[in-house]
Amino acid sequence: MGRYSKLIFGRDKLPARCIIYAGAYLPSRKKIVWRHFDKWGRVKGYWVRYVYAQKNGREYLILFNVYGGAFMMEALHILRDGGVRNTFFIGSAGGKYLPIGTIILPIEVIERSGPVIIDNTEVESIKCSREIVDFLAKKMNEMGINYTKGKIMSVPCVLHEIKHLRKMFEDRDDILGVEMELASYIYYARKLGIKAFALIYISDNKYYDVISRKEEAVKARKRALNTITKIALNTI
Numbered sequence: 356m357g358r359y360s361k362l363i364f365g366r367d368k369l370p371a372r373c374i375i376y377a378g379a380y381l382p383s384r385k386k387i388v389w390r391h392f393d394k395w396g397r398v399k400g401y402w403v404r405y406v407y408a409q410k411n412g413r414e415y416l417i418l419f420n421v422y423g424g425a426f427m428m429e430a431l432h433i434l435r436d437g438g439v440r441n442t443f444f445i446g447s448a449g450g451k452y453l454p455i456g457t458i459i460l461p462i463e464v465i466e467r468s469g470p471v472i473i474d475n476t477e478v479e480s481i482k483c484s485r486e487i488v489d490f491l492a493k494k495m496n497e498m499g500i501n502y503t504k505g506k507i508m509s510v511p512c513v514l515h516e517i518k519h520l521r522k523m524f525e526d527r528d529d530i531l532g533v534e535m536e537l538a539s540y541i542y543y544a545r546k547l548g549i550k551a552f553a554l555i556y557i558s559d560n561k562y563y564d565v566i567s568r569k570e571e572a573v574k575a576r577k578r579a580l581n582t583i584t585k586i587a588l589n590t591i
Contacts, residue, residue: 360437364405369437370414372591374584375430377446377536380404380420387577388417391584403430410588424468424509424539431540435547442551443587444540445580447558448532449513451525455563456575458502458583459531459555460491466538467520468509474542480506481541487552494590500582505531507555509538532557552590554583 357367376384389395394409403426404419416439421430434442448459465480472478488504495502508530510520524530537553544551556579563572 357437359433363400363402363433364416364437365399366437369434369439370407370416371438371440372413373416373418373434373439373442374587374591375418375421375427375442375444375540377421377427377444377534377540379422384580385419387580388584391581391588402426421536423535424470424511427536427539428470428543431543431547431549435549440550441591442540442544442549443591444537444551444553445583445587446534446536446553446555447576448507448534448555450532450557450560453503453531453557453560454575455557455560455572456579457557458495458500458579459507459557460488460495460502460504461507461537461541461553461555462488462504463506464538464541465506465508465530466542467523468511468535468538470539471509471542474546478542481538483541483553484545484551487550491552491554491586491590494586498586498589500586502554503531505529507531507537508533509535511535550591552587554586556580556583 360369361367392408392410396407398404398406403421406417408415408417421427461483463480463482466478506529510533524533
């Protein structure tokens, strides 16, 4: 116990709480996050970037650069090895019509990314914990935060066209967005006995692509990241 944790995160015993920021590591995103903490260490790591931080006397392991379902699956196994019990996933998704920065509370994840199907070929979708969904909904209502409940689809890569997945997304109005990590996060956290909270925000849509640097899109993404980080710290 703790051998792999020590190798990757420098400790054989990790904090009980971990916040996972999916997608590529960007210093600008880190700056938004660190302002929420009372103490913030030095960001380390090459495979994933990580830092130990404190808020109100609680210590957290913060992960950045968890990019794709395979990374997520491996990261969760190492977190479990180090004794992490509560995680909060913060991810971004490509949408169709929802505005950039819309916060989505996932209720179900359609699995098309691969890592879950490798473990169980019968899995088509994964229901999110009703207890966690209700808890997050209540928390956001108390905080006066607007959000949308719905389904998300996890895919192998959001930056390249996979025609049948693109068609599925376009044809189904019940799928609010596509991303890469959420199915693996929910499935493997549950399998490993890790409590798994998750919120997603819309990072791109038919009007703004994923690399758009238009001011209104950049500001909306930053607001969403800031808001969800605040929710995470009020949750775990």
